[in-house]
Amino acid sequence: MTRVHRPKDPTELSAAEWVRQQLIDDIVAGRLLPGEKLCEVKIAARLGCSRTPVREAFRHLGALGLAHFEKNRGGNVVRLERAIMLELFEALAEVSAACAGLAVARGEASRWTLAEREWSHAAVPAGTGSENDLFSILFNICGNRLLSEAGATIRCRLLPYWRLMGKAAEEWPVHGEAGQAEAIRAMVAGNGRAARRHMRAFVLMARDQALRSLPQSILP
Amino acid sequence: MTRVHRPKDPTELSAAEWVRQQLIDDIVAGRLLPGEKLCEVKIAARLGCSRTPVREAFRHLGALGLAHFEKNRGGNVVRLERAIMLELFEALAEVSAACAGLAVARGEASRWTLAEREWSHAAVPAGTGSENDLFSILFNICGNRLLSEAGATIRCRLLPYWRLMGKAAEEWPVHGEAGQAEAIRAMVAGNGRAARRHMRAFVLMARDQALRSLPQSILP
DNA sequence: CATGCTGAGATTGTATACAGCAAGCACTTT
DNA sequence: AAAGTGCTTGCTGTATACAATCTCAGCATG
Missing domain, CATH: 1.20.120 (Four Helix Bundle (Hemerythrin (Met), subunit A))
Structure with missing residues (x-):
C-alpha cells in the first residue's frame, strides 16, 4: 500500500476530482480488483486526504457503475460478470x-x-x-x-x-x-x-x- | 436456524437520499426554476439538515444533468434551451x-x-x-x-x-x-x-x- | 471618467468530530 | 450443542469547524 500524494497544483484539480480520477484509473487498470472492498478511511489514508473527497469520488464511481455501495455497509468495486x-x-x-x-x-x-x-x-x-x-x-x-x-x-x-x-x-x-x-x-x-x-x-x-x-x- | 433478515425498510431514506429526491421533485415540478442559483447553506437551512447531505445531492443532480456546478462557484438549475x-x-x-x-x-x-x-x-x-x-x-x-x-x-x-x-x-x-x-x-x-x-x-x-x-x- | 487595487462578505472545498449501524466474538442459557 | 445476548470494533452518515476562493462595493489614481 504505497501512499500516493496529489501533485501540488498542476492542473487545479480539486482533491475530489483528483481522487475520482485516481480511483477510476485504479479500477480500469486493475490496481483495484473487481469485488475489492472500498473503505473510505483506507483510501483516504492511501491518497493522503480526508474522507470527504473520497466520499464524493465514491458516489461518482457508483453513478458511473464502476463500484457499488450500500447504505451503512460500504462498497465494492463491481464484480465482472x-x-x-x-x-x-x-x-x-x-x-x-x-x-x-x-x-x-x-x-x-x-x-x-x-x-x-x-x-x-x-x-x-x-x-x-x-x-x-x-x-x-x-x-x-x-x-x-x-x-x-x-x-x-x-x-x-x-x-x-x-x-x-x-x-x-x-x-x-x-x-x-x-x-x-x-x-x-x-x-x-x-x-x-x-x-x-x-x-x-x-x-x-x-x-x-x-x-x-x-x-x-x-x-x- | 434460518436467519430472518430484518425487512429492509424502504421508507427509511438517508438524509442525502431524501434531499436528493426532494431537489429532483422541486426541479421537475418547477418549484426550483431553471437558472436558479443553488446555494448549499440555504438549501440545507430550508431542508433542515447540514451541508453534507446537500452536497451529495448536488453532485447527483449534476450527474443526472438537472443542475450544473462549477468549482468554487456553486451551481444553478439547468437552463432550458x-x-x-x-x-x-x-x-x-x-x-x-x-x-x-x-x-x-x-x-x-x-x-x-x-x-x-x-x-x-x-x-x-x-x-x-x-x-x-x-x-x-x-x-x-x-x-x-x-x-x-x-x-x-x-x-x-x-x-x-x-x-x-x-x-x-x-x-x-x-x-x-x-x-x-x-x-x-x-x-x-x-x-x-x-x-x-x-x-x-x-x-x-x-x-x-x-x-x-x-x-x-x-x-x- | 475609466481603471485597477483592496478588503469584507459570501460561498465552496476540505478536515475532523461524533453518533449510529452492522458484523463478529465471547459468554450465558436452555 | 444450538440459540440467544450483550460487548467490542470497524465503518459509514451527518454535523460542524476551518481554509481557500470568488464576488463586488468602495476608494485611490491616472
Whole structure:
C-alpha cells in the first residue's frame, strides 16, 4: 500500500476530482480488483486526504457503475460478470449505431470521418487517452452530447473486461478492421441505414470475440 | 436456524437520499426554476439538515444533468434551451428505438407488451410515478439495464420542458396514440425493424409537437 | 471618467468530530 | 450443542469547524 500524494497544483484539480480520477484509473487498470472492498478511511489514508473527497469520488464511481455501495455497509468495486458484459456490449452497439446514423443524417460523416480516419490510422487508435479511435470520432461527430457521453461511459466500463482478456486498454477497438471499414464506408457514402447496421454488427462481433476468449473459468 | 433478515425498510431514506429526491421533485415540478442559483447553506437551512447531505445531492443532480456546478462557484438549475431539448428528444428516440428492437429480438415483446399495454390503457398512462406508461414498459422489457436507465434519465430531464408546455408531467407520452399503436403493433408482430422505425418516429413526432408549441419567446 | 487595487462578505472545498449501524466474538442459557 | 445476548470494533452518515476562493462595493489614481 504505497501512499500516493496529489501533485501540488498542476492542473487545479480539486482533491475530489483528483481522487475520482485516481480511483477510476485504479479500477480500469486493475490496481483495484473487481469485488475489492472500498473503505473510505483506507483510501483516504492511501491518497493522503480526508474522507470527504473520497466520499464524493465514491458516489461518482457508483453513478458511473464502476463500484457499488450500500447504505451503512460500504462498497465494492463491481464484480465482472458475463451477463453484465453482454449488456455493456449490447448497449454500446446500440449507442454506436445511433451515433453513426445521426452523423450521417446531419451530413457530418462524409466530411469528418474520412479525413480523421486516415489520420488516426497512421497514429494508431488509442482507447481512453487519445481521441483518435473509432468511437471517439464517432461520438464527436454525432452531434448529440447525451448519446456520446453514454457511449463513453459504457466504453469505460468495458475496459476491465478488455483487460481481463490480456489486451491493453489502448487497443480497444482492434479486431475487425474489416468491420470498421465497412461501417466507415457506409457513413462516408451517406448511407445511414447501412452505417447503423454495420456499426452494430461490428460491436457485436467484438462481443462475440470477447465471449470466445473468456471461458467460464475466467469470467463467471 | 434460518436467519430472518430484518425487512429492509424502504421508507427509511438517508438524509442525502431524501434531499436528493426532494431537489429532483422541486426541479421537475418547477418549484426550483431553471437558472436558479443553488446555494448549499440555504438549501440545507430550508431542508433542515447540514451541508453534507446537500452536497451529495448536488453532485447527483449534476450527474443526472438537472443542475450544473462549477468549482468554487456553486451551481444553478439547468437552463432550458431549445438545442438541449432537441438533443434530449433525439436521444430518447434512439434509446427507445433500441429498446424496442431488443425487446423484439429477445422475444419478450409479443408476450409482455400486449397484456401490459391493455392494462395500462385502462389505467391511464402516467409519467414518473406510475410504471404503466409506454416508456416504462419498454424499458422494463428491453432486458438491458444500461439502456433503460439512460432512457429513464433522459425522460426525467425532459419533464421541465413538458411542464413549460403547460402539460402535467403525468401525461407525458400523450400525443400520437396512433404513433404508439403502430410501434406496439410492430413489436407484437415481432417485426424489429418496423418497431425501431415507428418508435423513433413517434418520439420525433412528440419533439416536433413540442417545437411548435414552444415559440422562441418562451423557450430561447 | 475609466481603471485597477483592496478588503469584507459570501460561498465552496476540505478536515475532523461524533453518533449510529452492522458484523463478529465471547459468554450465558436452555 | 444450538440459540440467544450483550460487548467490542470497524465503518459509514451527518454535523460542524476551518481554509481557500470568488464576488463586488468602495476608494485611490491616472
